[in-house]
Amino acid sequence: MRNHMDQIPLRKLSLKSRIYHQRYLLFMALPALVWMIVFNYIPMYGIIIAFKRYRIIKSIADSPWVGLANFKELFTEGDFSMVMKNTLGIGFMRLFIGFPLPIIFALFLNEIKHAGFKRTIQTISYLPHFISWVVLGGIMMNWLSDAGLFNEILMKTGIIDEPRFFLAEPESFWNIAVFSDVWKELGWGAIIYLAAISGISPALYEAATVDGANRWQKMMHITMPSIMPTVSIMLILAISGILTTNFDQILVLRNAVNQSASDVIDIFVYRVGFKMNRFSYAQAISLFKSVVALILLLGANQISKKTQGHSLF
Amino acid sequence: MKNKLINVFALAIFFLTATLFAGGQQGDKDAAPAADLDPNVPGWTLDTSPVEFDWYLHFSWFPNQWGVDPLSQYVTEKTGVDINFIVPAGSEAEKLNTLIAGDQLPDFITIGWWEGFVNDMIEGDMVYALDELAEQYDPYFFKVAVPSRLGWYEREDGHVYGYPNASYSPEDYERYDVPANQTFLVRKDMYEALGKPDMRTPEGFIAALEAAKKMFPEVNGQPLIPFGSHEFGDQGSDSFGKFLQDFLAIPYEEADGTMKDRFADPEYKRWLKAFNDANNKGLISPDIFIDKRAQMEEKIAQGRYFSMLYQRTDFASPQMTLFKNDPDSVYIAVPGPSNSKLDDPTLAAVGISGWTVTLISKNCEDPERAIRFMSYWMSEEGQRDFYYGVEGVTWEMVDGKPQFLPEAKEMMDTDRPAFDKQHGANQTFWMLMDNPMFEQWQPAPVEPFKQMIEWTYPYTVSVSQYDNTEPTPDLDEGIVLGKVKNMRGKYIPALVTAKDSAEFEAVWNEWQQKKADLGYDGVLEYQSEKLEINKAKLGL
Numbered sequence: 001m002r003n004h005m006d007q008i009p010l011r012k013l014s015l016k017s018r019i020y021h022q023r024y025l026l027f028m029a030l031p032a033l034v035w036m037i038v039f040n041y042i043p044m045y046g047i048i049i050a051f052k053r054y055r056i057i058k059s060i061a062d063s064p065w066v067g068l069a070n071f072k073e074l075f076t077e078g079d080f081s082m083v084m085k086n087t088l089g090i091g092f093m094r095l096f097i098g099f100p101l102p103i104i105f106a107l108f109l110n111e112i113k114h115a116g117f118k119r120t121i122q123t124i125s126y127l128p129h130f131i132s133w134v135v136l137g138g139i140m141m142n143w144l145s146d147a148g149l150f151n152e153i154l155m156k157t158g159i160i161d162e163p164r165f166f167l168a169e170p171e172s173f174w175n176i177a178v179f180s181d182v183w184k185e186l187g188w189g190a191i192i193y194l195a196a197i198s199g200i201s202p203a204l205y206e207a208a209t210v211d212g213a214n215r216w217q218k219m220m221h222i223t224m225p226s227i228m229p230t231v232s233i234m235l236i237l238a239i240s241g242i243l244t245t246n247f248d249q250i251l252v253l254r255n256a257v258n259q260s261a262s263d264v265i266d267i268f269v270y271r272v273g274f275k276m277n278r279f280s281y282a283q284a285i286s287l288f289k290s291v292v293a294l295i296l297l298l299g300a301n302q303i304s305k306k307t308q309g310h311s312l313f
Numbered sequence: 314m315k316n317k318l319i320n321v322f323a324l325a326i327f328f329l330t331a332t333l334f335a336g337g338q339q340g341d342k343d344a345a346p347a348a349d350l351d352p353n354v355p356g357w358t359l360d361t362s363p364v365e366f367d368w369y370l371h372f373s374w375f376p377n378q379w380g381v382d383p384l385s386q387y388v389t390e391k392t393g394v395d396i397n398f399i400v401p402a403g404s405e406a407e408k409l410n411t412l413i414a415g416d417q418l419p420d421f422i423t424i425g426w427w428e429g430f431v432n433d434m435i436e437g438d439m440v441y442a443l444d445e446l447a448e449q450y451d452p453y454f455f456k457v458a459v460p461s462r463l464g465w466y467e468r469e470d471g472h473v474y475g476y477p478n479a480s481y482s483p484e485d486y487e488r489y490d491v492p493a494n495q496t497f498l499v500r501k502d503m504y505e506a507l508g509k510p511d512m513r514t515p516e517g518f519i520a521a522l523e524a525a526k527k528m529f530p531e532v533n534g535q536p537l538i539p540f541g542s543h544e545f546g547d548q549g550s551d552s553f554g555k556f557l558q559d560f561l562a563i564p565y566e567e568a569d570g571t572m573k574d575r576f577a578d579p580e581y582k583r584w585l586k587a588f589n590d591a592n593n594k595g596l597i598s599p600d601i602f603i604d605k606r607a608q609m610e611e612k613i614a615q616g617r618y619f620s621m622l623y624q625r626t627d628f629a630s631p632q633m634t635l636f637k638n639d640p641d642s643v644y645i646a647v648p649g650p651s652n653s654k655l656d657d658p659t660l661a662a663v664g665i666s667g668w669t670v671t672l673i674s675k676n677c678e679d680p681e682r683a684i685r686f687m688s689y690w691m692s693e694e695g696q697r698d699f700y701y702g703v704e705g706v707t708w709e710m711v712d713g714k715p716q717f718l719p720e721a722k723e724m725m726d727t728d729r730p731a732f733d734k735q736h737g738a739n740q741t742f743w744m745l746m747d748n749p750m751f752e753q754w755q756p757a758p759v760e761p762f763k764q765m766i767e768w769t770y771p772y773t774v775s776v777s778q779y780d781n782t783e784p785t786p787d788l789d790e791g792i793v794l795g796k797v798k799n800m801r802g803k804y805i806p807a808l809v810t811a812k813d814s815a816e817f818e819a820v821w822n823e824w825q826q827k828k829a830d831l832g833y834d835g836v837l838e839y840q841s842e843k844l845e846i847n848k849a850k851l852g853l
Contacts, residue, residue, distance in 0.1 A: 056433060141608075165599035167603050168602055255602055256545030257602040274404065275547065276786055276795040278786065
C-alpha cells in the first residue's frame with residue numbers, strides 16, 4: 001500500500017507534518033547541528049571580550065567594558081599599515097596566481113588520455129599537501145639556504161654568481177610564501193575541479209565531435225562553461241579568505257630580517273594574544289578581520305549573482 | 314517559521330551557557346587548625362600512606378616521568394607520594410591558559426618566576442599561601458626554607474605563595490664561585506692560529522673576524538661564519554641585548570638609583586655600530602638572523618663559527634662532539650666586546666629569584682601532604698636524595714662521604730638521557746633543587762667545559778635586586794613594556810644590517826623616539842619603585 005502523502009509536494013504541507021514526514025532525515029542531521037551549536041555558535045559569546053579588558057582569572061562577564069579602545073589602539077598602532085599591506089599583498093598574489101593554476105592544471109590533466117599516467121601525475125601533484133608546514137618549513141629553510149638546492153641550481157646554471165640568502169631578503173618573501181604554497185596545494189586544489197569535470201555529460205562531447213570540434217574547442221566551450229558554477233563558488237570563498245594567510249607557513253618561514261614583509265594579521269594576533277597575553281586586543285583584531293571577510297564574501301557573492309547567476313546563497 | 318524555531322533554540326542555549334559561565338566559583342575549604350605539631354619533626358614522617366599528586370611543569374621540553382627511575386621509586390616508597398607530571402605537548406602558554414580558565418589547575422605548579430601567570434594565579438586566588446599551609450600542617454617547613462628566599466617572595470599581603478629553585482642570595486656570591494652563562498667564545502685552533510687577537514675593541518673585533526675569514530674561508534667545504542649569536546625572535550636576540558650589555562658592563566640603574574634603559578646606552582650603540590660595520594664588510598652572515606637554535610647547535614658541532622656571543626650551557630653536546638674529533642677544535646671563552654674604558658664585564662648570573670617557583674593550587678585535595686612533601690624536598694635530606702640518588706645504585710660511602718659510583722658518573726657525563734632513566738639522580742628532578750646546597754657535593758667541572766665555566770667566575774655579579782621589577786601584562790605599563798620589547802626584534806636587526814652610517818643613525822633615532830612616544834619612561838618609573846622595594850628586602 002502506498003502512502004498517499006508521497007504524492008503531495010512537500011512545500012504544500014504544514015511545518016509540523018513536514019517535520020514528521022522527514023523525521024528520520026532530520027534526526028540524522030541532529031548530531032551535526034548540535035556539534036555546530038556547541039563548537040561554532042556558543043563560543044561566539046566570547047567575541048564580546050573585544051570590547052572588554054579581559055583577564056584570564058576573571059570570567060568574561062566580570063571583566064570591565066572598555067568600549068572601542070581596543071579597536072582605536074589597533075588602527076593607531078605603528079605596525080598596522082605594514083601588517084595590512086603584507087596581508088593584502090600575499091592574499092591578492094595568492095588569489096591571482098594560486099586560484100587559476102589548479103583550474104588550468106585540472107583542465108590539462110583531464111585531457112591526458114592514458115589513465116595510468118594521469119593517475120601518477122595526480123598522485124605526485126598532491127603528495128606535498130600531506131606534509132605539514134612545520135616539516136616542510138624546515139625543508140624549505142634548507143633548500144633556500146646559502147648552500148641549498150635553489151642556490152646550487154642558480155649557481156650551476158650561471159644565473160647568479162654568489163649565493164643569495166633568500167629568507168633574509170624581505171623583497172623575496174611574498175614570492176616564497178605564495179609559490180611554495182601554490183606548489184604544495186596545486187594538486188589538492190585541482191581535485192574539486194576534476195570532480196566537477198567528471199560530472200559533465202559525455203553526450204555534450206559526442207555532439208561536439210559530430211559537429212567537428214577539436215579538443216581545444218571542446219575544452220573551451222564544453223569543459224570550461226560546465227565547471228563555471230564550481231569556479232564561481234570557489235572564487236567567492238577565496239575572496240572572502242583573502243585576509244586569512246597561511247599561519248603555519250608564515251610562522252615557520254618568517255625571521256628577524258624578513259619581518260617587514262612577513263608580519264601578517266594572523267601572526268600579529270598570535271604575537272599579541274598568546275605571547276603578550278592580551279586576549280581582548282587579539283580578539284578585536286580577529287573580529288576586525290572577520291567583519292572584513294564577511295563584507296568581502298557578501299560583496300563577491302552579490303557580484304557573482306548579478307553577473308554569473310551563480311551564488312552561495 | 315523554521316528560522317524562528319532555530320533562533321529560539323540558539324538563544325535558549327546561549328543564555329543557558331552564559332549562566333553556566335558566570336556561576337561556579339569554588340568556596341575555600343575550612344581546615345581544622347593545627348594542634349600540636351613539633352617544628353623539629355619533619356611533617357612527612359607522620360603520614361606515609363600512598364597519595365598521588367598531579368604536578369604541572371610549564372616546560373614542554375621536560376622529558377622524564379616519575380616512577381621510571383630508581384630514585385623516584387625510592388622517594389615514593391619513603392614518603393608515600395607518587396607524582397604524575399603534566400607537561401604541555403605544545404605551547405606552554407596555551408596549556409596553562411586552558412588550565413587556569415577552566416579552573417583545572419593540578420596540585421603543584423612549577424613555572425618560571427618571570428611569567429605573568431604567577432601573578433595571575435595568586436591574584437585569582439587559585440593557589441595556597443605556603444606560609445599558612447606550613448603553620449597549619451607542617452611547621453618544619455620554616456626550618457628547611459631559606460629565610461632570605463621567603464622574604465624575597467613575600468608579597469604585599471605578607472604571604473609567600475611560591476618557593477624558588479636554583480636561588481642564589483647575594484651572600485651566596487661571596488661564599489661560592491657562581492658561574493655565569495654568558496660567554497664570548499672562539500674556536501681554539503683558529504684563535505691560536507691568528508695569534509690570539511685582542512677582540513675587546515670594535516677595531517680589534519672586526520680585524521679578527523676579517524683575518525679569520527681570510528685564513529679559514531671554509532670549514533669542511535662550507536663557508537665559515539665569522540660571528541654567531543643567539544636566535545633572533547620577536548624580542549630581538551639575547552646576544553645583542555643582555556649578553557652584549559653585560560659584556561660592556563652597562564649598569565642597570567642610573568647614578569640616582571632609578572632604572573635605566575640599557576638599550577639606549579652610548580656604549581651599547583657604539584658596539585651595534587661595530588656590528589653594523591662588520592656587516593657591511595660582509596663579516597656578519599645572514600645565517601644568524603635566519604637560523605633557529607637547532608640549526609645553530611648543528612653548526613656549532615661542525616665548528617662553523619669562528620666566534621660567538623652565546624650561552625655556554627648550549628655547548629654541552631656539540632662541544633663534546635668537537636672534543637672527540639679533535640680536542641683543539643673546541644670553543645674556549647676569551648675576553649669579548651668591552652666598553653671604551655675596557656672595564657671587566659659584569660655577567661649577571663642567577664639571583665635570589667632563582668629559575669622556577671613551585672606553587673600549590675587550591676584544587677589540591679590534600680594540601681597537608683603537599684606542603685609536607687615540599688618540606689621534605691627542600692630539606693637537606695631531600696636535596697641529598699635527589700642529588701645522589703639511591704645508595705648502591707648511584708652512590709656509595711667512601712671515607713664517610715657519599716661518592717657517585719664510577720659507572721654512574723661516566724654515564725652522567727656522557728649519556729645524560731640514559732642516566733635520567735636508570736638513576737634519576739643529579740637534578741633529573743629539578744623542581745625544588747637548591748643549588749647553593751649542592752656546592753658541598755658538586756664535583757669539579759671537567760674539560761672540555763672546565764675552561765668556559767671557570768672563565769666566568771671572576772666576572773659574575775648578583776643582580777637579584779633587578780629581578781621581578783617588570784610590570785605584569787595586565788597593567789598599562791606592562792602593555793607598553795611588551796610593545797617596547799617587541800620593537801627590539803625589529804630595530805636591532807635593522808641597525809645591524811643598515812646600509813651606511815646615515816641609515817644607522819636614522820634607525821637608532823627612530824627607535825629611541827618610538828620608545829619615548831609609547832611612554833617607556835612610565836615603565837622605568839614603575840620599575841624604579843619596585844627596585845626600591847627589592848633593595849629594602851635584600852638589605853642593600
